[in-house]
Amino acid sequence: MATTNEYTPSTTTGRLANFVDSRVGASGMVKEFGRKIFPDHWSFMFGEVALYTFVLLLLSGTFLTFFFDPSMTHITYNGSYVPLKGIGMSAAMASTMDISFDVRGGLFMRQVHHWSALLFVASLSVHMLRVFFTGAFRRPRELNWVVGGVLLIMGLAAGFTGYSLPDDLLSGNGLRIIDGVMKALPIVGTYLSMFFFGGEFPGVHVIPRLYSLHIMIVPAVIILLLVIHLFMVVTHKHTQYPGPGRTNDNVVGFPVGPVYAAKAGGFFFIVFGIVAFISGLFQINPIWNYGPYDPSPVSAGTQPDWYIGFVDGALRLMPGYLGNFSFEWIIPFPWGDNTLVLSVLLPALVPAGVLFMVMFAWPWIERWVTKDNREHHLLDRPRNAPFRTAMGAAGVVFYCVMWAAASSDLIATHFHVALNDVTYWLRILFFLGPIFAFWITRRICLSLQRKDREIVLHGREAGIIQMSPEGGFSEKHEEVDVYKRFLLTSYNDNKYIPAQPDAAGHVSGSEKRRAALSKFFFEDRVAPVTPSELEAAHAAHGHHEVEGEKQDSIEK
Amino acid sequence: MGDHSHGSPEESGTVAKADDVAQDRFPDPGLPPHRPRLADRDPRAAKRHERQVALLFTISIIGTLFFFVAYFVLGRLGEMTFAELRVQNAALGLGTAFAMLGIGVGIVHWAKTLMPDHELVEQRHEISSEKDRQDAVDIIDTVIEETGIKRRPLIRNTLIGAIALAPIPAIFMFRDLDRTGKTAHQMIEQMRHTLWDTGVRLTRDPSGTPIKASDVQLGSAFHVIPEGLENAENMLNEKAKAVVLLMRMDPQEMNISEGREDWHVDGIVAYSKICTHVGCPIALYEQHTHHLLCPCHQSTFDLANECKVIFGPAGHALPQLPITVDADGYLVAQSDFHEPVGPSYWERG
Ligand code: HEM
Ligand code: FES
Numbered sequence: 001m002a003t004t005n006e007y008t009p010s011t012t013t014g015r016l017a018n019f020v021d022s023r024v025g026a027s028g029m030v031k032e033f034g035r036k037i038f039p040d041h042w043s044f045m046f047g048e049v050a051l052y053t054f055v056l057l058l059l060s061g062t063f064l065t066f067f068f069d070p071s072m073t074h075i076t077y078n079g080s081y082v083p084l085k086g087i088g089m090s091a092a093m094a095s096t097m098d099i100s101f102d103v104r105g106g107l108f109m110r111q112v113h114h115w116s117a118l119l120f121v122a123s124l125s126v127h128m129l130r131v132f133f134t135g136a137f138r139r140p141r142e143l144n145w146v147v148g149g150v151l152l153i154m155g156l157a158a159g160f161t162g163y164s165l166p167d168d169l170l171s172g173n174g175l176r177i178i179d180g181v182m183k184a185l186p187i188v189g190t191y192l193s194m195f196f197f198g199g200e201f202p203g204v205h206v207i208p209r210l211y212s213l214h215i216m217i218v219p220a221v222i223i224l225l226l227v228i229h230l231f232m233v234v235t236h237k238h239t240q241y242p243g244p245g246r247t248n249d250n251v252v253g254f255p256v257g258p259v260y261a262a263k264a265g266g267f268f269f270i271v272f273g274i275v276a277f278i279s280g281l282f283q284i285n286p287i288w289n290y291g292p293y294d295p296s297p298v299s300a301g302t303q304p305d306w307y308i309g310f311v312d313g314a315l316r317l318m319p320g321y322l323g324n325f326s327f328e329w330i331i332p333f334p335w336g337d338n339t340l341v342l343s344v345l346l347p348a349l350v351p352a353g354v355l356f357m358v359m360f361a362w363p364w365i366e367r368w369v370t371k372d373n374r375e376h377h378l379l380d381r382p383r384n385a386p387f388r389t390a391m392g393a394a395g396v397v398f399y400c401v402m403w404a405a406a407s408s409d410l411i412a413t414h415f416h417v418a419l420n421d422v423t424y425w426l427r428i429l430f431f432l433g434p435i436f437a438f439w440i441t442r443r444i445c446l447s448l449q450r451k452d453r454e455i456v457l458h459g460r461e462a463g464i465i466q467m468s469p470e471g472g473f474s475e476k477h478e479e480v481d482v483y484k485r486f487l488l489t490s491y492n493d494n495k496y497i498p499a500q501p502d503a504a505g506h507v508s509g510s511e512k513r514r515a516a517l518s519k520f521f522f523e524d525r526v527a528p529v530t531p532s533e534l535e536a537a538h539a540a541h542g543h544h545e546v547e548g549e550k551q552d553s554i555e556k
Numbered sequence: 557m558g559d560h561s562h563g564s565p566e567e568s569g570t571v572a573k574a575d576d577v578a579q580d581r582f583p584d585p586g587l588p589p590h591r592p593r594l595a596d597r598d599p600r601a602a603k604r605h606e607r608q609v610a611l612l613f614t615i616s617i618i619g620t621l622f623f624f625v626a627y628f629v630l631g632r633l634g635e636m637t638f639a640e641l642r643v644q645n646a647a648l649g650l651g652t653a654f655a656m657l658g659i660g661v662g663i664v665h666w667a668k669t670l671m672p673d674h675e676l677v678e679q680r681h682e683i684s685s686e687k688d689r690q691d692a693v694d695i696i697d698t699v700i701e702e703t704g705i706k707r708r709p710l711i712r713n714t715l716i717g718a719i720a721l722a723p724i725p726a727i728f729m730f731r732d733l734d735r736t737g738k739t740a741h742q743m744i745e746q747m748r749h750t751l752w753d754t755g756v757r758l759t760r761d762p763s764g765t766p767i768k769a770s771d772v773q774l775g776s777a778f779h780v781i782p783e784g785l786e787n788a789e790n791m792l793n794e795k796a797k798a799v800v801l802l803m804r805m806d807p808q809e810m811n812i813s814e815g816r817e818d819w820h821v822d823g824i825v826a827y828s829k830i831c832t833h834v835g836c837p838i839a840l841y842e843q844h845t846h847h848l849l850c851p852c853h854q855s856t857f858d859l860a861n862e863c864k865v866i867f868g869p870a871g872h873a874l875p876q877l878p879i880t881v882d883a884d885g886y887l888v889a890q891s892d893f894h895e896p897v898g899p900s901y902w903e904r905g
Contacts, residue, residue, distance in 0.1 A: 035676075036678070037676050037677070037678040080635075080636070081638070101636075101641065104627060104631045104644075105627060105631075105648055107641065107645050108645050108648045108649060108652075111645070111649075140683055173836060173852070176796075176834070176835045176836060177834045177835065177836065177852065179834075179835060179899070180833065180834025180835040180898070180899035181834055183899050183900070183901035183902075184834075184899065184900065184901065185902075186902050187902055189901055189902055190743075190744065190747070190901045190902060190903055191734075191740065193901075194734045194736070194743055195730070195733040195734050196733070198733060198734060198735040198736075199734060199735055199736040199743075199790075199793070200736075200743075200746065200747065200790070200793045200796070200797075201793065201796055201835075202792050202793065202796060203735070203790070203793060204790075205735055209733075235683060236683070237678075237680055244584060244585050244586060244587060244588060245584065245585075245586045245587030245588070245677070247584065248680075249679060249680050250677050250678060250679055250680060251677070251678045251679075251680060252587065252675050252676070252677050253675055253676070254673075254675065254676070255676055258667070258671050259667050259671045259672065259673070262663050262664070262666065262667035262671060263663075263664055263667045263668075265663060266659070266660045266661070266662070266663030266664040266666075266667065267660060267664065268660065269656045269657065269659040269660030269663070270656070270657060270660035270661060270664065271660075272652075272656040272660070273652070273653045273654070273655075273656035273657030273658075273660055274653070274657075276649050276650075276652035276653040276656055277649060277650065277653035277657075278649075279649050280645060280646045280647070280648060280649010280650050280652070280653065281646055281649060281650075283642075293792075294762075294792075294795070295792060295795050295796035295799060295830075295837060296761050296762075296779060296781070296795060296799045296829065296837050297779075297837065297839070298836055298837045298839050298851055298852070312853070315833075315834065315853050315869060316853040316854060316868075316869065317869075318869045319868070319869065320833065320855065320865050320868060320869045320870045320871040320872075321865055321871070326871050326872060327871050328871030328872055328900050330905065336905055337905035338902050338903065338905060339900050339901065339902055339903075339904045339905060340902075341871065341899070341900040341901070341902075342871075343833070343869050343870070343871040344833065344834060344869070344871075344899070344900070347869070377680060408854065409851070409854065419854060420854075420856075420867055423854065423867075423868075482582075482585040483585055483588045485582060486582050486583075486584060486585055489581070489582050490581070490582065490584070528581075530580040530581065530582075531580060531581070531582055532580055
């Protein structure tokens, strides 16, 4: 737009920017993002790791597509790995062999792809835990929490479909288990399996189908969700940890340009470097050791990729029989008997279902119990939300018990105990573990809060032992500075809210249940130190000081 | 705190912020004072950091060069031993790792030591203002009003009907994901049958050589496939149903139920190898205990009791293949299995 006083840039960068901007109009973007403030904390890194490993997956996966042949046509392997020469296998397996042995750097790319996949799901999971334990999912970020949860599920889907592509013995066996689980679904299961495999297992259709899921549909969905996810992060602005100068109304941190962008951009290369290091030195998925898929052989002690483990473990924990009662129910219908395969359905669907349902619903559950519908941009230190931290720990233990069960045979051989005993113990832990975890974690949080109170009221131990004129020893306590004191006292403190009558003066059943939960969560709580309490403590302290700080004497 | 945040959030659309609890609280002392870094005060330290960053970038360049060495010098297509391949893979990995870490660590070091480390403060804004939300709702109301859809239920209802129906063909299009061209009934029937039939010889997996009853020693186990499997139309599909484990134990130790008395040959018994849990092949036979163990989820079957489940998640016993010997002394099947093999499904009954 030619106006009378046109902006004339004076530097080369300026002229270039001016050229581009007067054609595409990017200055608004630069103004918006160039100095946008992002809070910095090591725990905010996990989301970045997830993003970067996904980029690595896109890069390495695209390389693999140029050589991988997603076909189940039966051919005879004739590549340069001698032990398998002359063996019949699918074209998919043979091309994966070729990527490994006859494409220079191909093995490296496969390893980068597989290790990135493991790290991708791991960083997604840790990122979610970070968001959960710090309460970052609270209003206005509930929807982004849900989007993140769907991303995790899509990550699992991407991993599973990819793992199945090479059509080696292990991946075929994984599909065999999927076939068994699908068939267990009542009424539709058999058809689903037939549709998925194009007929009976294994058929010759499933790899091409998994391929279009793996390289197109699932990544497209992930990219879409990722864009929504990041868009919402920008809209909400990042949360920040509490502390002096950080309020619910401001963002304290570094500007995108240059510090934040440099750190985040540099971090991509660091993640890449670490993945490359691992991929160079640690072998993963050596399909040439497993051989092509064949329904007959299987090697003991093989493991699925780690993120599938919890479902596999749940399948292992379920008893097929209780005494003489079989969990395969034969239901007599007028047209004949049908089978409800609870021994597979229950473990395959219920634990994962409960875990994900509670996870998705948690922001609303918490809001309902606490009646706290305010916007939260300040995070909680996990100790300052004992109920939530304890629930999270219970969920983690629930998951980990199932996960451990997927390695029950390895646990048994490693520790020289009977396999069946390992399973019995894990079955008990499956039910009791989360309860213990809840109880212990809450106790730990409350003690940490009490310790914080102690520090504010009586100062921190300075590590200096003093001898009083009377000869008594005591440790010098140093009062915390105002910044630390603010950090330790400024938390959001939830109280038990008894059941409230509604407008008509009636206390509804759901309100009673809410109050019961609220009581369960917040009955025990540690309130932050108030200025008046501190004053009282100081008064008392002053008195003691005259007495030579006897109350802190190490002779006690 | 902004003045946009009074009122109860339930009643107005106004958003309450979590800070709004005026209580007996310590006042916010504000951001702690900024501590200058060494490089902020000492130009020599700054120069040193500069050199460190440059060194890291140089390491990256060397890493990339090393990658090329690994690619061209260590890698010769098609004539490498496995050990050489591993060395090359490690070298590619290390080259890439140094190339990337050099850049990454260099940039982060640069940002941490030489770029300004003053934390800045920015105010948050409402996600969308009360006014905007009201305007948006008004616009939507106007749009809906102008279509007249509320006043003309006939249009609305037929539109709903049309839109509800239109996607259904897209779902039905997927009917032919099943490539067999068979009816549901035929498929269910097919799942009940395997290649085993009267007189089909039991042969070794994978060689396909037939087995004489006299070959099967007490305590031994054979992996068995039906004769002619390699010529079957869908070899893997048939194999996935027909694989069998053949074992011999003392007939005295076996509990045999009614109707199965003649399914074994002198204690030689054949059971489906496909686990009834979710279908892994059962690989382990412990001859002392006569237990069969599935490696996938540890279902354990008792051979002495017609392979009933004694531990683990499987919900029914392994199907038994009735066998006998033919005129030449080879083991053959009397018939197909009497029940479907493998994992249970709705129609199994
Ligand atoms: C979104 C996250 C993704 C995950 C979690 C993932 C995971 C995996 C895994 C675990 C494998 C098995 C690798 C192995 O052989 O050991 C695999 C294979 C493969 N993936 Fe991915 N992948 C993802 C995205 C992609 C994308 C975006 C592409 C292509 C653009 C891709 C292309 C491939 C190909 C061609 C193979 C088969 C080649 C082979 O197995 O060596 N993947 N994937
Ligand atoms: S498939 Fe055999 S125990 Fe699960």
